[in-house]
Amino acid sequence: MEQINSERLNMTLLSVAFVGLMVGLGLYFSGSSDLYKTVWLIGVIPVLLALITEIVRSLLRGEFGLDIVAALSMTAALAFGETLAAAVVAVMYSGGTFLEGFAEGRAKREMHALLLRAPRTASRYHNSSIEEVPLESIQPGDLLLIRQGDVVPVDGIVDSELAYIDTSALTGESMPAHLSRGAEAMSGATNAGEPFNLLATRRAEESTYAGIVRLVAAAQRSKAPMARLADRWSLGFLAVTVAIALAAWWFTGDPIRAVAVLVVATPCPLILAVPVALVAGLSRAAHYGVLVKGAGPLESMAKINTLILDKTGTLTDGRPQIVAIDTDNGMSEADVLRFAAALDQTSKHPVAQAVVAAAKARDLDLPVPSGVSEIAGEGVVGHVEGREVVVGGEDFVMRHLGQASGDHPALAAGSVVVALAVDRQIVGRIVMADQLRDGTSAMLARLRNGGIARILLATGDRAIVAEQVTKGLGLDAIHPKLTPDQKVLLVLSERKNGPVMMVGDGVNDAPALAAADVGVAMGARGAAASAEAADVVLLVDQIDRFVMGMEIAKGSRRIAVQSVVVGIGLSVAGMIAAAFGYLTPVQGALFQEVIDVAVIINALRALRIAPLDPAV
Secondary structure (H helix, E strand, C coil), X not given: CHHHHHHHHHHHHHHHHHHHHHHHHHHHHHCCCCCHHHHHHHHXXXXXXXXXXXXXXXXHCCCCCCHHHHHHHHHHHHHCCCHHXXXXXXXXXXXXXXXXXXXHHHHCHHHHHHHHCCCCEEEEEECCEEEEEEHHHCCCCCEXXXXXXXXXXXXXXXXXXXXXXXXXHHHXXXXXXXXXXXXXECCCCEECCCCEEEEECCCHHHCHHHHHHXXXXXXXXXXXXXXXXXXHHHHHHHHHHHHHHHHHHHHHCCHHHHHHHHHHCCCCCHHHHHHHHHHHHHHHHHHCCEEECCHHHHHHHCCCCEEEECXXXXXXXXXXXXXXXXXXXXXXXXXXXXXXXXXXXXXCCHHHHHHHHHHHXXXXXXXXXXXEEEECCCEEEEEECCEEEEEECHHHHHHHCCCCCCCCCCCCCCEEEEEEEECCEEEEEEEEECCECCCHHHHHHHHHHCCCXXXXXXXCCCHHHHHHHCCCCCCCEEECCCCHHXXXXXXXXXXXXXXXXXXXXXXXXXXXXXXXXXXXXXXXXCCHHHHHHCCEEECCCXXXXXXXXXXXXXXHHHHHXXXXXXXXXXXHHHHHHHHCCCCCHHHHHXXXXXXXXXXXXXXXXXXXXXXXXXXX
């Protein structure tokens, strides 16, 4: 509502100033009336009063901006009888303010699209019927119907054979994804295929999309350090402007030259280019699934010197994958996986869930087990199709059989073995490992080329596991067996080398993410605590996306600085020309408006930044 009122006020002021200018010009050229100066004055006064009111409010907040230059130029023009120049400045200033608001609105379009897509209700199964319920009433375990074209209201698991969803609004992925039964569906995605059932796993306020909406709101309220720095520069620019104006008046004795100098400096591109370019960068990053919580973190991303990476779930996929299946006693690989997965359906252990996912990926039919008992963290015992089955760690299975653990091939660091016994006989072993994400090496090389001087690994895992998993990546240092507070100390100690970025996904990473200059959370599958503590959240489970975010950040900052330098340079040149009498106050106002339009258009180029695929 406040934004709408501000837009209406800007439009009203522009309309009053423009109508006053044009009517006054009409009276002036017709020669039929001497009221043209009064009409110009009527068009200027509302703009000047609104400007003075805003200046007073800013000063009360402890902020000092370049709007003072605009107020001085209009006041000086009126004081020395340059009513037409004052009218032109009023139109140009109110027009610049309106154009700035329009440009920022254009830059925020993709963020607003996220907010507008938020669903309000959902279709829930209840007593063999479907009811439309408010979003806040959905609880984990509820079965929902997602119709074609519906936005997925909460995070959940697909409970149909196939779902075809479009995540382009969240992640920038142009192609819809096929999700099979048991796959995770992100709230905020759109059903691009046939209706499917979704088993809710989170309440609406805890889901991915609700978090996105909160982060977008915070991002839109933010103010970048560069923008705050621009405000601090305002005092210096004001001093230079006043000095040139007074010098022109002093040496020539002509106050109109001083008025012309002030007019040329109204308003300064410094207050236009920076916010427009950075807000445009925020929108562009969101398009690629990189949600930056404000213009401040976006600017900081452009200056990172040291990168600290978590291992599990960040550099690695975080979900163990089957690398080998050893069989015994005549059991086939498919049967080993089928019996193990059938019993593991009852366990929430990550390894057990990985076994089940692997079996489903191979389209194996998994019978329902019976008589199940689980020893947390060790294994599961039960019956599958009338046969006694034991699955779990090697030691657990052998103890259950009353046998000593046998010898088995040496495993690579970080690998685990799932042993399987059927009818009290060992029939196979499943070897699993958490492997590096695809393209990790190429991603790190791209970061090096992009200016990252140091890349470190910070993990709570053992040294031998960390070294084996990251072998050949060329990391500057590996810090194993770290507790959350030790990760924080590592971040703080690395600051001596420059700004630090920390990338992680777990609850244990949250303190380090908060301590870093820029914290990046793997938001797709990471812990909610890490997403809340981070400055940047990746909405898609691809670590290379933050490289795209960094490229967008650097591009946005480069465009902002370019606009400021060129705009200020032209403004100073215009002020000098006005001081020497080459620009009248009216000509100076028109010249400055050309500069303002140019820097805003240039700043909007940030919306077209196209980051390269880091895997290339």
